Amino acid sequence: MGMAAHTDSTILNILHQSNTSGLQVFRGDGSGWVTLQPHPGALVILIGDFMHILSNWLYLNPLHRAVVNQTRHRLSIVYLHGPPSSVKIGPLTQPVDHNFPPLYRPVTWSEYLGIKAQYFDKALSTISLRNGFLDAGDENSVKID
Numbered sequence: 001m002g003m004a005a006h007t008d009s010t011i012l013n014i015l016h017q018s019n020t021s022g023l024q025v026f027r028g029d030g031s032g033w034v035t036l037q038p039h040p041g042a043l044v045i046l047i048g049d050f051m052h053i054l055s056n057w058l059y060l061n062p063l064h065r066a067v068v069n070q071t072r073h074r075l076s077i078v079y080l081h082g083p084p085s086s087v088k089i090g091p092l093t094q095p096v097d098h099n100f101p102p103l104y105r106p107v108t109w110s111e112y113l114g115i116k117a118q119y120f121d122k123a124l125s126t127i128s129l130r131n132g133f134l135d136a137g138d139e140n141s142v143k144i145d
């Protein structure tokens with residue numbers, strides 16, 4: 001089963017893929033979609049939207065996807081780590097300096113999941129405190145195919 005391009009709505013995801021590749025991460029430096037080759041015993045840590053929010057854009061949520069393999073069976077196991085569903089979470093004050101004020105309004109995970117279901121790749125923009133600020137999935141920064 002493949003997965004369309006997305007960012008994870010969690011704090012972070014811990015992923016193990018079998019020895020068939022399929023996980024790809026989008027790199028904004030012009031490399032485009034880069035395949036993360038599986039390594040035996042290795043785990044992939046993906047920063048989710050809430051780590052992105054908490055860190056006020058210091059730790060970026062990578063746009064990624066899973067492509068299907070027509071000939072080889074592929075298995076990936078993902079542990080999703082999110083915040084408590086009803087606690088409001090916004091950018092932490094510590095990494096936020098005065099020249100870089102909070103970029104997002106506080107939001108609960110359950111509220112954010114509703115926003116994500118409705119706006120998908122534009123979800124972070126809808127809680128942005130700065131108009132025109134671009135996030136990973138935004139139309140103008142990355143074209144999702």
Ligand SMILES: O=C(O)CCC(=O)C(=O)O
Nearest residue numbers: 003008017023066076078
């Ligand atoms: O199949 C994969 O390796 C990716 C899975 C994934 O991105 C997810 O579960 O959020």
Ligand SMILES: [Fe+2]
Nearest residue numbers: 006007008064
């Ligand atoms: Fe994912």
